[in-house]
Amino acid sequence: MAVDAGLVAWVTEALETVGSVTMRRMMGGATLYMDGAAFAIVTSDGVLRFKADAENDALWDAAGCERFSYEFANGRIGTMNYRRAPEDLYDDADALREWAAPAIAAGQRAPKKKPKKR
Structure with a gap:
């Protein structure tokens, strides 16, 4: 799927009023970046x-936003620290900005990846 x-x-x-969003395609989906x-x-x-992340997990839990999970070919289930967005923000820009704020903060708190050695 695209x-x-x-x-x-x-x-x-x-x-747009918060910052610059960019996208990078990954494994059939995309990762979104804010600045x-x-x-x-x-x-x-x-x-x-x-x-x-650990600082905002309780917020996502309280809203019933489940963690992203996926199944490996061998049947094992994996998870990532991403939560399903609430349904009400798909047509409400204010709600989107409100829910994006803790996610943006989590992204800013995340450890920076070290460049690969050559």
Whole structure:
């Protein structure tokens, strides 16, 4: 499946007042960055998921936003620190900005990846 370009455009437009959103395609989906820090992913099924961490997990839990999980070929289940976005933000820019804020903060808190040695 292709990345939902309309969803990426909506997020980018809604967050223009917050900062610059960029995208990098990954494994059938896309990672969204705010000023260089990963804050969300759009999965291949067109679902927006926001970055979570120990500081904001309780917020996502209280809202019933499940953790992103996937199945490996061998049947093992893996998870990532991304939570499904609440349904009400898909047509409400204010709600999108409100829910994106803790995800952006989590992205900024995340340890920076070290450059690969050559």
